[in-house]
Amino acid sequence: MKKDFLHYQAQTSPHPLTLQVSRASGSYIYDENNNAHLDFVAGVSACTLGHCHPKVVDAITKQASEYMHVMVYGEYVQEPAVTYAKFLASLLPPNLETTYLVNSGTEAIEGALKLAKRTTKRHKIIAARNSYHGNTMGSMSVSGAESQKSAYRPLVPGTTFIEFNSDKNLDKITKDTAAVILETIQGGAGFIVPTNNYLQKVRARCTAVGALLILDEIQPGFGRTGKLFAFEHYNCIPDILVIGKGMASGMPVGAFVASNQIMKNLQTNPKLGHITTFGGNPVIAAASLATLQELTTSSLINDTLEKEKLFKKLLKHKYISEIRGKGLMLAVMLINVDITNHVVMHCAKNRLILFWLLFEPKALRISPPLTISNEEISKGCKLILEALDSYKK
Numbered sequence: 474m475k476k477d478f479l480h481y482q483a484q485t486s487p488h489p490l491t492l493q494v495s496r497a498s499g500s501y502i503y504d505e506n507n508n509a510h511l512d513f514v515a516g517v518s519a520c521t522l523g524h525c526h527p528k529v530v531d532a533i534t535k536q537a538s539e540y541m542h543v544m545v546y547g548e549y550v551q552e553p554a555v556t557y558a559k560f561l562a563s564l565l566p567p568n569l570e571t572t573y574l575v576n577s578g579t580e581a582i583e584g585a586l587k588l589a590k591r592t593t594k595r596h597k598i599i600a601a602r603n604s605y606h607g608n609t610m611g612s613m614s615v616s617g618a619e620s621q622k623s624a625y626r627p628l629v630p631g632t633t634f635i636e637f638n639s640d641k642n643l644d645k646i647t648k649d650t651a652a653v654i655l656e657t658i659q660g661g662a663g664f665i666v667p668t669n670n671y672l673q674k675v676r677a678r679c680t681a682v683g684a685l686l687i688l689d690e691i692q693p694g695f696g697r698t699g700k701l702f703a704f705e706h707y708n709c710i711p712d713i714l715v716i717g718k719g720m721a722s723g724m725p726v727g728a729f730v731a732s733n734q735i736m737k738n739l740q741t742n743p744k745l746g747h748i749t750t751f752g753g754n755p756v757i758a759a760a761s762l763a764t765l766q767e768l769t770t771s772s773l774i775n776d777t778l779e780k781e782k783l784f785k786k787l788l789k790h791k792y793i794s795e796i797r798g799k800g801l802m803l804a805v806m807l808i809n810v811d812i813t814n815h816v817v818m819h820c821a822k823n824r825l826i827l828f829w830l831l832f833e834p835k836a837l838r839i840s841p842p843l844t845i846s847n848e849e850i851s852k853g854c855k856l857i858l859e860a861l862d863s864y865k866k
């Protein structure tokens with residue numbers, strides 16, 4: 474099977490991890506020999522409620538037996554999508570009331586950028602260095618890493634980059650700017666949280682010049698940072714909110730949310746401002762609804778901050794320089810890249826799943842399911858400390 478995987482399935486890196494999955498449940502992924510691997514990554518922040526949460530599985534199964542795809546986006550009234558969008562609106566500030574459901578995070582970013590252009594009738598976008606917003610041409614254009622982008626140029630023109638968390642370049646946001654797009658917490662850059670009221674300052678500047686603020690919550694969203702959305706920590710409300718990943722607890726999804734007035738710009742002149750066949754898919758919407766219901770009726774979101782404390786208490790070692798991030802979106806910074814690689818590989822052998830961050834090679838990614846137990850956290854942290862102890866220069 475691994476040989477076929479490497480040959481028949483397109484590869485994107487020279488060194489895939491090649492864990493062969495037979496099933497997954499809760500905080501564990503089981504390999505072909507039924508060994509349990511403790512998952513500190515959650516499909517890269519996607520499996521919010523752990524693997525195969527019974528409520529999500531039930532919702533999917535029930536909806537799949539009633540109807541699946543019936544029509545392209547936006548034509549038929551399909552209860553799962555409508556109920557979800559209404560429920561989401563009830564949990565968001567009043568200006569974030571109308572949701573466009575799509576298939577992935579990157580598509581949601583594309584939709585948000587298009588919407589900003591249509592709304593402001595401007596085309597210039599400001600984004601942050603070291604940002605990551607996805608891998609299609611538009612979202613790649615507003616992502617920061619030149620090393621990943623240069624092979625695909627020319628990309629979408631009109632993008633300017635500013636330094637995240639720096640006040641200095643805010644004057645680059647002008648009356649020509651359609652939108653500023655930022656991750657609320659920078660993910661690939663190393664789980665960098667906004668400091669010094671940075672987001673509020675960007676918000677104020679956008680409002681002053683009539684630019685829209687797009688916040689990408691694809692990674693921190695859905696409770697991972699101890700609030701349903703990370704922007705709630707920073708007193709800054711975007712004009713367009715972009716969500717995905719953990720939204721449906723393991724099913725492919727994305728969405729962008731704005732006021733009804735802004736969203737209406739996709740409806741006319743020309744109509745069909747964003748087209749998708751599968752966006753709003755009823756099975757995915759049912760999984761999203763089950764996830765949101767569970768998050769809002771349990772203590773999982775609050776518990777996230779206690780779990781963060783436990784990780785920070787347990788993960789003390791001479792090779793750990795710092796732990797960045799918030800809630801269960803943690804980047805354990807090691808003193809050099811060699812140690813990071815050693816820990817990921819050593820833990821993989823000992824059946825603890827860890828991963829890297831895109832642009833910060835010294836960081837160990839810790840983004841487990843929100844349902845992880847304290848015992849599982851302790852067990853995994855012990856394995857990390859053992860891996861650190863076993864490192865030889």
Ligand SMILES: Cc1ncc(COP(=O)(O)O)c(C=O)c1O
Nearest residue numbers: 577578579605606607660691692
């Ligand atoms: C902040 C952020 N934006 C956008 C994306 C793209 O999402 P997707 O991989 O679902 O297209 C990601 C994925 O890692 C992300 O972390």
